[in-house]
Amino acid sequence: MAMAVLDAGLLENFRRECEHELKFQIEGDLERDEKTQSVLLTALYAYYHYLRADYREAEALREGVSFYDNWECPSVCGIFLGQDEEEKPVIDLLVPLARRRDQTPTELRGEIEQRQRLCQDFLRSLRGTPSDPGPVERRLRDLGFSRLPGGVSARIVFLLHVRPSAKQRSTILDWLDRRDEARAGAFPVFSRLVLFADDIDYEVSNTASAFQFVPNGELLLDRVGNVCSYDNGRCKAAFVNIMAASLRKVWQEKAYRGLLSQNLRYYVHLPRVDDAMLSTMAHAATDFWYLNNGLTIVCKSYRIVGRKLLLEGFSIVNGGQTTHNIGTVQELPMDFALPCKVIAMSDGGGTALPPDDQLDFIAEVCTATNSQKPIKAADAVANRKEIRKLRRALKESRGCSIYLMTKKGETLDRRAYPLAWQSATLTQYGQAFLSFLYQAPCAARSKTSQLFEDPALYGQLFDGPEPPAPFVRDLLRLQLAIRAYKKVWKAMKIRPDADVALWQRRHLVANGEFLLLACAGVFCKLFADPGLERELQALQPQETPKRLCLCDACYPFLAGKAAEGALEEGSPLFRFLTFCLERFIHVGYCNYCADTNQTGNYSNFAKSDIRYIEYIQREIASAVKAGLRQEERNLLGEVFRAPSQEEQWVRTAMLKAHPLRWSTSQAEFDRALAEQLLAKLKMLPSAVRRGAPLPGKQALRKAIALRPTSVRELEGRATLSFAQLRAYGDILMQAIKAAEARRAGIFLHEETDEEVDE
Numbered sequence: 001m002a003m004a005v006l007d008a009g010l011l012e013n014f015r016r017e018c019e020h021e022l023k024f025q026i027e028g029d030l031e032r033d034e035k036t037q038s039v040l041l042t043a044l045y046a047y048y049h050y051l052r053a054d055y056r057e058a059e060a061l062r063e064g065v066s067f068y069d070n071w072e073c074p075s076v077c078g079i080f081l082g083q084d085e086e087e088k089p090v091i092d093l094l095v096p097l098a099r100r101r102d103q104t105p106t107e108l109r110g111e112i113e114q115r116q117r118l119c120q121d122f123l124r125s126l127r128g129t130p131s132d133p134g135p136v137e138r139r140l141r142d143l144g145f146s147r148l149p150g151g152v153s154a155r156i157v158f159l160l161h162v163r164p165s166a167k168q169r170s171t172i173l174d175w176l177d178r179r180d181e182a183r184a185g186a187f188p189v190f191s192r193l194v195l196f197a198d199d200i201d202y203e204v205s206n207t208a209s210a211f212q213f214v215p216n217g218e219l220l221l222d223r224v225g226n227v228c229s230y231d232n233g234r235c236k237a238a239f240v241n242i243m244a245a246s247l248r249k250v251w252q253e254k255a256y257r258g259l260l261s262q263n264l265r266y267y268v269h270l271p272r273v274d275d276a277m278l279s280t281m282a283h284a285a286t287d288f289w290y291l292n293n294g295l296t297i298v299c300k301s302y303r304i305v306g307r308k309l310l311l312e313g314f315s316i317v318n319g320g321q322t323t324h325n326i327g328t329v330q331e332l333p334m335d336f337a338l339p340c341k342v343i344a345m346s347d348g349g350g351t352a353l354p355p356d357d358q359l360d361f362i363a364e365v366c367t368a369t370n371s372q373k374p375i376k377a378a379d380a381v382a383n384r385k386e387i388r389k390l391r392r393a394l395k396e397s398r399g400c401s402i403y404l405m406t407k408k409g410e411t412l413d414r415r416a417y418p419l420a421w422q423s424a425t426l427t428q429y430g431q432a433f434l435s436f437l438y439q440a441p442c443a444a445r446s447k448t449s450q451l452f453e454d455p456a457l458y459g460q461l462f463d464g465p466e467p468p469a470p471f472v473r474d475l476l477r478l479q480l481a482i483r484a485y486k487k488v489w490k491a492m493k494i495r496p497d498a499d500v501a502l503w504q505r506r507h508l509v510a511n512g513e514f515l516l517l518a519c520a521g522v523f524c525k526l527f528a529d530p531g532l533e534r535e536l537q538a539l540q541p542q543e544t545p546k547r548l549c550l551c552d553a554c555y556p557f558l559a560g561k562a563a564e565g566a567l568e569e570g571s572p573l574f575r576f577l578t579f580c581l582e583r584f585i586h587v588g589y590c591n592y593c594a595d596t597n598q599t600g601n602y603s604n605f606a607k608s609d610i611r612y613i614e615y616i617q618r619e620i621a622s623a624v625k626a627g628l629r630q631e632e633r634n635l636l637g638e639v640f641r642a643p644s645q646e647e648q649w650v651r652t653a654m655l656k657a658h659p660l661r662w663s664t665s666q667a668e669f670d671r672a673l674a675e676q677l678l679a680k681l682k683m684l685p686s687a688v689r690r691g692a693p694l695p696g697k698q699a700l701r702k703a704i705a706l707r708p709t710s711v712r713e714l715e716g717r718a719t720l721s722f723a724q725l726r727a728y729g730d731i732l733m734q735a736i737k738a739a740e741a742r743r744a745g746i747f748l749h750e751e752t753d754e755e756v757d758e
Contacts, residue, residue, distance in 0.1 A: 003108075003162040005099055006197035007328060010204075011040045013253050018043060022058040030099075038096040039065055041159050042077040045195070046094065048204045050080045065094075075115045076122075082155070090155045090191070093119055099161040105171040112158055112172070113179060116192065119156045155191045163197040174702075174719055212261050212315070213300070214254045219309040220246035222337040227304060235353070235361070236344050238302070240309060241289065241337040244281075244326050251327025260323070262298060262315035262362050272453075277325045285336040294339030295319035298362050300352060301344050309342065317365055377452040378427050382406040386463050387426065397469030402476070404429060421476040421565065427451065430461050431514065432475050436521035439549040439617065440663060441514035442609040457662040460551075465657045468650060470556035477558060477565035482516050484567045485509065485577050505586050507602040512585055515606055515616060519580040521553065522620050527640040528553045528651060536624050544621045545613045551658035555651050559641035572638035579635060583623070588615030596679035609664040610672040667705075669739075674700035677735045681728055692723035704736060 008030055018024040026043065028036030042065050050064075051057040065078040078094035095115050097108070164172065173194060180192075195203075221227070222241040230237045251259065280288050300313030316323055322338065345361055346352045353361060381387055387406055394402040403412060403423045417423050424432075430451040431444040438460065443450070452458055489509040496503040508515075526532050529552065539547060556563075562573045592615045593599045605611055628636075643651055674697045681694050695703075699719035708714050711729035715722065720729075 003164045003168060004330060005101055006161045014044045015040055021055050022061060024058060024062050034098045037099045038077045041096045042094045045159055045200050045203060046078055046080055075118045090153050092155050092157045094157050094159060096159040105164060105168045109172045109175050116156060155193060157193045160196050178719060212258055213313040214258045217250050217254055217311045217314060221307045221309055224307055238342045240340050242340045243335050243337055244332060245335045247323060248326050248332060251323055255327060258315055260316055260320045262317050273321060274325055278329060281329060282333055285334045288336050289338055292322055292338055296341045298343050298345060298365055301346050302342050377449045381452045390462060390466050393466040394469050394472060400469040400473050402469055402472055420480055421473055424476055432479050433461050435514040435517040436475055437551050437553060439518055439521060440609045441518040442607050442612055444514045446607050460658060460661045467554045467654060471554045474556050474558045478520060479517060481565050481567045481573050482513050486513060505581055508585055508589055509581060511602045511606040515585055515612060516577055516580055519584055522548055523636055524553045524557045524640055527642050533624055536621055541618060545617060549663060550655060550660060552651060552655045554654040555643040555647035557640055560638055562639045576635055576639045584616050584619045588619050591615050595676055597683055608668060608672050610669050670701050670704045673704055673739045692727040695720050695724050
C-alpha cells in the first residue's frame with residue numbers, strides 16, 4: 001500500500017520563508033524536481049532541529065546544505081554537528097529521499113540501503129588520524145565548527161517525506177536492522193537514524209513554541225453578515241462560522257509560526273477522536289458543524305470585511321485537534337462550515353489591553369475553554385439502553401437497592417444509599433465481573449477502556465439479562481473487603497531484609513486486588529457446582545482455564561459474617577484472603593520468578609492474565625486435584641454458601657445468556673512466552689551465549705508469532721539473525737511446541753490495533 005507524504009504546503013511555506021527571511025533561494029518544482037525536494041526537506045529539518053528556527057543562523061543553514069552541489073557523495077544533502085542519545089557529539093550526514101507518492105515500503109527500504117552503502121563507502125574514504133584530520137573534520141572547521149571534540153562519530157540521518165502506518169514503519173525498520181545484523185563488521189562504525197514525515201513534523205512543531213502569535217491571517221466566513229457580536233466593555237468578540245478550506249490554508253501557511261502557541265497543548269493523537277472527525281469530513285461534511293465544538297481564537301484585533309475575517313496577532317487557544325485534522329487531511333472532499341469564537345484583546349474602541357493583562361486574559365480563556373476533558377469510554381456508553389436497563393434493575397431491586405453511577409460527576413444521595421456496597425461506578429462493576437466470573441483479573445486492572453470499547457468484551461459484561469442484585473451486592477462487599485485487606489497490609493511495618501516472604505506478600509497484595517477477587521471466583525464456582533471438582537480431576541491442565549472462566553456463579557454467594565463484609569483479623573473472610581495470598585498468589589509468584597530469573601516486579605506479574613492462568617489459577621486447580629485439607633474446606637464453608645434450587649435455575653439461565661465471547665489475547669500469550677524464553681536463554685552457560693548475542697523480547701515475540709514448526713521456517717522471516725538461530729533455534733522451537741500445548745485450552749481473541757499500540 002502506498003504511503004502518504006509530507007504536506008507540500010508546509011514545504012512551500014518554508015520555501016517562501018527561506019526567500020524572504022533567510023535570503024536562501026531554493027528554486028525548482030517541488031513535485032517534479034528531486035533536487036528541490038531534497039534541499040527543501042534538508043533545510044527544513046536542519047533549520048528547526050539544529051538551529052532552533054533562529055533566523056540569525058541563516059548563513060549556517062545555507063552552508064550546511066551546500067554539499068548537494070560540491071560534495072563528493074551526491075546522496076548527502078547536508079552536514080551538521082549533532083548529539084547522539086548519550087549527548088555525545090556526532091557528525092550528521094543528512095540524506096533526503098525523493099518525494100514519491102506511489103513508493104511501497106519494500107522499494108523505500110531498498111533505496112535506503114543503497115544510499116547507506118554509498119555513505120558507508122564515503123565514510124571509509126574520509127577517515128583520518130587525530131594528527132591528520134580527514135576531509136570531514138576539515139570541512140566542518142571551514143563551516144565554523146572550530147572546537148571539535150576528539151573521537152567524533154558519524155551518523156547517517158535519512159529524511160523521508162512519507163508518513164507510514166505502524167505496520168509499514170515496522171516493515172522498513174525491522175528489515176534494515178536484520179540486514180545490519182547479517183553484515184555486522186563489514187562497514188565502518190556508524191549509526192543510522194531514519195526520520196519519517198511525522199518525526200520531522202514533530203521537530204518543527206516542537207520548535208514552534210518560540211513563536212507567540214501569528215502576525216496576520218485571513219479566514220473566510222460562511223456568508224456575509226452572519227455574525228453574532230459581543231462587547232462587555234473589556235474586550236470585543238464575535239461568534240462566526242468559518243469555512244474549513246480557509247482554515248486549512250491558514251494551517252498550511254502558519255502552522256509553525258504560532259498558530260497553536262497560546263494553547264495549553266499542541267496536537268495530541270487520539271485515534272478514537274481523530275478517526276470520527278476524519279470520517280465526518282469524508283462522508284458527512286455538512287454535519288461537521290453540529291458534531292464539532294469548533295475553535296476559540298484570541299487576537300490583538302480583528303476586522304470583518306464582507307466574508308473575510310482579518311486577524312492580527314492571533315493564536316488558536318481551543319480546537320487544536322480540529323485544526324490539525326482539517327489542515328493535514330490529504331484533501332477536503334467538500335468545503336464546510338464550523339463554529340468559531342473570536343476574542344480580541346482590545347476594547348470596542350480598538351484600545352489594546354496592557355501586555356500583562358493580555359497574558360492574564362489569554363490564560364483565563366485558554367484554561368476555561370480547554371477544561372473540558374475528553375469523554376471517557378465509560379461515559380460514552382452511559383445512555384445506551386442496556387446500561388439504562390441494568391441501572392434500573394439494580395436500583396429497583398427490593399431490599400437490595402444498588403446505585404450504579406454511569407456518568408462522571410454524578411451526585412450520590414447517601415441518605416438513600418447509606419451503605420458502602422450500595423453504590424459503584426460502571427467501571428468498578430465491569431472490573432469486578434471480569435475478575436470474579438470471567439477470570440481475567442489483569443485485564444480488569446490494566447485495560448479499563450476496553451470494557452466499553454471492545455465489542456466482544458462489552459457484550460459479555462453488559463449486553464444480556466441483568467445479574468441478580470444480591471449477587472452484585474456480595475461481589476461489591478467482597479471487593480470492599482479486599483480493599484480493606486490491602487490497607488491492613490499497607491499499615492504493616494515490614495523490612496525486606498527481615499522477612500522476604502512477608503515483604504513479597506505485602507507488595508503482591510498492593511498490586512493484587514483483582515487477583516484476590518479472581519481466586520475467590522474459582523472457589524465460589526466450586527461451591528456453586530458440586531460437579532466442578534470432579535471435572536477438574538478429569539481435565540488436563542491446559543483444559544482448565546476455559547472451564548473456569550464461565551458466567552456460572554451468579555447468586556448471593558457469601559455466607560455468615562462474610563455476607564456482612566466483616567474483615568476483622570481472624571474473621572473467616574480475612575483468613576480466606578490470607579489463604580489465597582499465601583497458598584496460591586505468593587507460591588505462583590515464586591514459581592514465576594524461578595522461571596523468568598527475575599524478582600521484585602510485582603506490578604508486571606499482576607498485569608498479565610497469562611501469568612495468572614499459568615501460575616495462580618493452575619496452582620489452585622492442582623490443589624483441588626490433590627485434595628484440599630479438611631481445615632481448608634471448613635474455611636471455605638465459612639465464607640461461601642451453595643445456591644438453593646431456585647438460585648441454581650437462575651445460575652443456569654445466566655450461563656446460557658452470557659456465552660464466552662472474550663478472553664486473553666494471542667499477543668499477551670506471546671509476550672509472556674517471549675519473557676520466559678529470554679529468561680531461559682540468559683541462564684545458558686556463557687560458552688553457549690558467546691557465539692551470538694541474545695535476541696530481544698521484541699525479536700522473540702515476532703518469531704513466536706510466526707507459529708513455526710521448525711527452525712528452517714524462521715530463516716529469512718523472523719527478526720533473529722542466522723547466528724542466533726544456530727545458537728538458540730532448538731531451544732526456541734522446544735518452548736514454542738510446549739507453549740502450543742498449553743495454549744490449546746486458553747480461549748484467545750484477536751487483538752485490536754489499540755491493544756497493539758498499548
